Amino acid sequence: MRQYVRQWGVHHQGRGSFQMAQIPGITVRHSRTCASRKTGARCNCSPAYEAWVWSNRDGKKIRSTFTGKGALSAAKNWRSDSTRAVRLKKMRAPTRKTVQQAVDEFLEGAEKGEIRNRRKMAYKPSVVRQYRSALKGRFLPEFGEWRLSDVEQTDLLKFKEELMGKAIADSTIRNVFVPVQAVFRRAKKMGDIAINPAEDLELPTGETQQRQAITPAEALVLIKALPEKEQALWACAFFTGLRRGELRALQAQDVHDGYIEVLRGWDDKAGAQGPKSEAGVRRVPMTDALKTFLDPYLERTTSTRTGSLSNAKRKGEDLLFGRTWREPFTPHHIADTADEAWKTAKLERVTLQEARHSYRTWLDHAGISETRADRYTGHAVGGVRGRYTHLLEAQLAEDAKRLDEYLSGVAEGKVIALEARAPGTTLSGAREAQTGA
Numbered sequence: 001m002r003q004y005v006r007q008w009g010v011h012h013q014g015r016g017s018f019q020m021a022q023i024p025g026i027t028v029r030h031s032r033t034c035a036s037r038k039t040g041a042r043c044n045c046s047p048a049y050e051a052w053v054w055s056n057r058d059g060k061k062i063r064s065t066f067t068g069k070g071a072l073s074a075a076k077n078w079r080s081d082s083t084r085a086v087r088l089k090k091m092r093a094p095t096r097k098t099v100q101q102a103v104d105e106f107l108e109g110a111e112k113g114e115i116r117n118r119r120k121m122a123y124k125p126s127v128v129r130q131y132r133s134a135l136k137g138r139f140l141p142e143f144g145e146w147r148l149s150d151v152e153q154t155d156l157l158k159f160k161e162e163l164m165g166k167a168i169a170d171s172t173i174r175n176v177f178v179p180v181q182a183v184f185r186r187a188k189k190m191g192d193i194a195i196n197p198a199e200d201l202e203l204p205t206g207e208t209q210q211r212q213a214i215t216p217a218e219a220l221v222l223i224k225a226l227p228e229k230e231q232a233l234w235a236c237a238f239f240t241g242l243r244r245g246e247l248r249a250l251q252a253q254d255v256h257d258g259y260i261e262v263l264r265g266w267d268d269k270a271g272a273q274g275p276k277s278e279a280g281v282r283r284v285p286m287t288d289a290l291k292t293f294l295d296p297y298l299e300r301t302t303s304t305r306t307g308s309l310s311n312a313k314r315k316g317e318d319l320l321f322g323r324t325w326r327e328p329f330t331p332h333h334i335a336d337t338a339d340e341a342w343k344t345a346k347l348e349r350v351t352l353q354e355a356r357h358s359y360r361t362w363l364d365h366a367g368i369s370e371t372r373a374d375r376y377t378g379h380a381v382g383g384v385r386g387r388y389t390h391l392l393e394a395q396l397a398e399d400a401k402r403l404d405e406y407l408s409g410v411a412e413g414k415v416i417a418l419e420a421r422a423p424g425t426t427l428s429g430a431r432e433a434q435t436g437a
Contacts, residue, residue, distance in 0.1 A: 025079050026051050026072075029065070049075035053082045058093035062086070062194055082194065092191035094149030099183075102148050102192065103135050106183045115186065121277065125270040131179035138163070138176050148187055153197040156180070160201065170204035177203050212354055213361035216289075216407045223293065225345040230337055232297035233321045233329070236260075237352050239290040239407075241359030241377045244352045246275060247321060248328035252314040255294070259283040259396050262378065266328050279380040285400035289407045366406035368399050 027050040030036050034045035048067040055062055062082060066074040085091035109115035110131070113122040123131075142159060143151060156177075163173045177198070184198040214222075219238045223231050237247060245265035249272050254261045262282050265275045275281055298314065318325040323333075335351070342349050350358075356377070363373040372395065374380070 023072075023076075025053065025083075026075050047071075051075040051079040051082075053079060053086050055086050055091075055093050057089070060093050062091065062093045064194060090191070091194055094147070094194065095192050097148050097192055098144065099146050099148055099151065100140060100144040102183055102187055103140060103144075106179075106186055107132055107135075117182075119277065124273065124276070125267045129269070130175065131182070134176045135179050135183075139180055149193050151184075151197050153199075153201070156197055156201060160203075164204070174203045174205070177201060212350070213358045214350065214354070216362065216409075219355070219358060222342065222347060222350060225347055226338060226341050229297075229300075230334070230341075232293045233334065234338065234355065235290055235293035236321070237355035238358060239287050240284045241356045241363075242284070243276065243280075243356065243378065244331060246280070246378075247352070248319075248331075249273075250320040251316070252298075252318045252320050253316050255286075255298070255320065257286065258400065259286050275378060277378070277380060279375070280378040282375055282378055283396060284376050285396045285403060287400050287404045287407065289404060362403065362406060366403045368402060372399060 029048040029050055030043060031045040031047070034043055034047070035041040036043040036045075046068070048065050049071050050063055050065045052061045052063045054060075064075075064078050064082075066072075066078070082091060106115060107128060110123040110128050111125075115123070117123055117127075139159075143155075160173065160177065163176070164170075181198040181201070184193070184196050187193050188196040223234050223238065226234060233247065236242065236250075240260055242250070242260075242262060243265065245267070246262050248266035249264040250260070250262075254263065260283070262275060262280060262284060264272050265280065267273050314320060314325065319328055322328050323330065331352075339349050360373060360377050363376060364370070368376075376399075
């Protein structure tokens with residue numbers, strides 16, 4: 001279907017000459033006070049342009065209106081793109097679906113694993129819970145009853161600015177809009193909307209929390225200040241760089257002579273699950289520094305299967321650091337126990353995340369390549385290098401030896417190795433004493 005409409009007031013070079021222009025599929029919308037509404041009068045407004053395409057699947061027009069400078073060009077471009085999209089069945093007429101309905105569909109599909117993230121992986125249960133909380137807490141009260149097709153980018157921009165004006169943390173605002181973008185991205189792919197209003201929104205990044213990386217000597221002091229039953233867990237955190245969920249899900253059968261195999265993470269609601277990403281499945285070198293703490297731990301018989309003491313050692317699918325053989329350790333309990341011990345020893349506290357950061361730093365200082373260091377810490381290695389570079393079995397042993405040499409001080413790293421300090425000395429104080437500052 002082609003329709004030609006009249007547009008008065010298109011100026012051509014020449015003294016005051018105006019002529020009629022015919023534009024297929026675009027309707028000119030003059031303001032109510034425009035003089036062109038009188039027959040033959042010259043347009044004295046800035047008209048809007050409504051572009052449309054016909055959808056045979058929906059049996060109706062799909063429209064979009066453009067105003068302001070460059071509106072006509074924008075309308076032409078939209079019509080050209082939309083004509084092709086309708087022909088390829090990538091675009092449909094807007095439905096009456098509300099934002100609330102779209103959000104409910106998205107969350108339900110994400111929970112079932114039917115809707116995947118941008119990496120084509122299923123959403124983690126914790127991510128779905130975070131999305132639901134962010135959407136229902138701030139976004140849906142404002143937009144839930146709106147029709148999906150009525151939401152424009154200016155609406156989302158104003159909403160973002162309102163949140164920023166309330167002095168809400170940048171990270172919180174970002175956490176609100178990330179699931180919003182996911183919902184509208186899917187809505188466009190499903191053909192529910194023609195234009196994604198959440199695209200190209202400039203979201204605040206928030207301040208990145210600074211993580212400290214301590215030296216191997218400092219790590220040893222911190223580990224040895226802990227109760228004996230807690231030392232193996234923190235040694236594993238420092239000398240393997242596993243994430244907290246990976247430490248909670250680690251099983252006895254994952255510990256091998258030359259490496260630790262990481263196969264799963266842990267969610268408080270769902271229990272054992274896959275790691276954070278495909279790169280999370282990996283093998284981490286087993287160092288002598290870790291064996292010093294892990295071997296005695298594996299030999300001890302103070303673990304519980306049902307809450308009572310058992311003489312059986314941890315084996316097979318038993319959780320390596322669980323409070324029972326099937327229940328993982330509680331993060332806040334581990335942190336509280338460590339904090340109390342370090343406070344007594346007058347040492348500065350660290351977190352499991354900072355232990356992971358320290359491990360990644362030590363890999364670099366020990367001379368292990370960035371590619372292999374990324375693999376050991378469960379980070380994806382992109383590009384051609386990541387697809388065609390694979391880890392050989394012998395490389396694990398070689399990197400374990402190299403890391404042990406750095407940790408023991410045999411090989412000099414990029415930082416000054418500190419001697420173990422006496423209790424009562426802070427991390428900064430030990431650094432000053434070592435360097436003579």
